[in-house]
Amino acid sequence: MANRYEQIADDLRRLITAGTWPMGERMPAEAELAARYRVSTPTLRMSLELLQSEGLIEKRHGIGNFVRRPGQRIAYASDRCLADGQAALNLGTDTVSDVSLDITMVEAEGRLASLLDVRVGSPLTEFVFVSRQCASPRSLTRIYVPHAVASLGVPEADGSPWGDSVRELLSADGVEVVTTTERVTARFPTAEEAHTLNISTRTPVLAVERTSTDASDRVVEGAFLVMPGDRIEVLFTTRSAASATEEMETAG
Missing domain, CATH: 3.40.1410.10 (Chorismate lyase-like)
Known part of the structure; x- marks a missing residue:
């Protein structure tokens, strides 16, 4: 059975693929997402780190998490x-x-x-x-x-x-x-x-x-x-x- 942070990552991945947050757009704040999924901020960050490692999102320090545009290589x-x-x-x-x-x-x-x-x-x-x-x-x-x-x-x-x-x-x-x-x-x-x-x-x-x-x-x-x-x-x-x-x- 997948860990809770993996389940959250799966749902966030689904939302990104569905276009809930367009490419280049900032995602909701980490505190807001943690409250939405009823988990601690550290657990939510583990989910985000997983998506970062896949290249789906990127974290801009002091600003937030953004959906990455494809082909940025x-x-x-x-x-x-x-x-x-x-x-x-x-x-x-x-x-x-x-x-x-x-x-x-x-x-x-x-x-x-x-x-x-x-x-x-x-x-x-x-x-x-x-x-x-x-x-x-x-x-x-x-x-x-x-x-x-x-x-x-x-x-x-x-x-x-x-x-x-x-x-x-x-x-x-x-x-x-x-x-x-x-x-x-x-x-x-x-x-x-x-x-x-x-x-x-x-x-x-x-x-x-x-x-x-x-x-x-x-x-x-x-x-x-x-x-x-x-x-x-x-x-x-x-x-x-x-x-x-x-x-x-x-x-x-």
């Missing part, structure tokens, strides 16, 4: 070449309307020091990108560049949620990315990530840990990308060595 695409095992990122977006950027000087703690192959306490520049679609957060990207590699300024706004502009700054400073390695995992978000992305801590996210090295295998950039699982698509394209060579000859 962004794409993370990676174009790989088999010629030498290196990865060339081709990062695309789908109707991302806004990307904010914060820059902070930080020191490398244990995890960052290991990722960037630097000493604990080494100075880093942190670039934090948050992409939004219709004012709703869609992705969180943190990029770190050791000061020993380059002291970068403020990148130009290019609309990319993945920090492409940071790589452009590195290139302009004479630092060329030769190899990029990405580790992709599915997990639950931290409390900070959930708050930034306006999701429940029970909503799965896709997490990408990225490291980029130059020709001498020095790590020149490290990044953590976090995206709600119901709002992201990942596309990996692998080209053969022959097709990559032909493309380079055509470009030349």
Whole structure:
């Protein structure tokens, strides 16, 4: 027999499907829904979290719960070449309307020091990108560049949620990315990530840990990308060595 919160979620799902609350419309307040179903607010929130994990609704902190519009997804695409095992990122977006950027000087703690192959306490520049679609957060990207590699300024706004502009700054400073390695995992978000992305801590996210090295295998950039699982698509394209060579000859 289903738990009470699952039964409530089933009924809310039915009402949403029937159009009781149109797409994009705010649902009744949690206290009102809890009173309607005669349950505690924590139980009602478990029902809402279940619908959030399914992508039916989204919670906007301080405002309320809204019925999600369909098709609100962004794409993370990676174009790989088999010629030498290196990865060339081709990062695309789908109707991302806004990307904010914060820059902070930080020191490398244990995890960052290991990722960037630097000493604990080494100075880093942190670039934090948050992409939004219709004012709703869609992705969180943190990029770190050791000061020993380059002291970068403020990148130009290019609309990319993945920090492409940071790589452009590195290139302009004479630092060329030769190899990029990405580790992709599915997990639950931290409390900070959930708050930034306006999701429940029970909503799965896709997490990408990225490291980029130059020709001498020095790590020149490290990044953590976090995206709600119901709002992201990942596309990996692998080209053969022959097709990559032909493309380079055509470009030349």
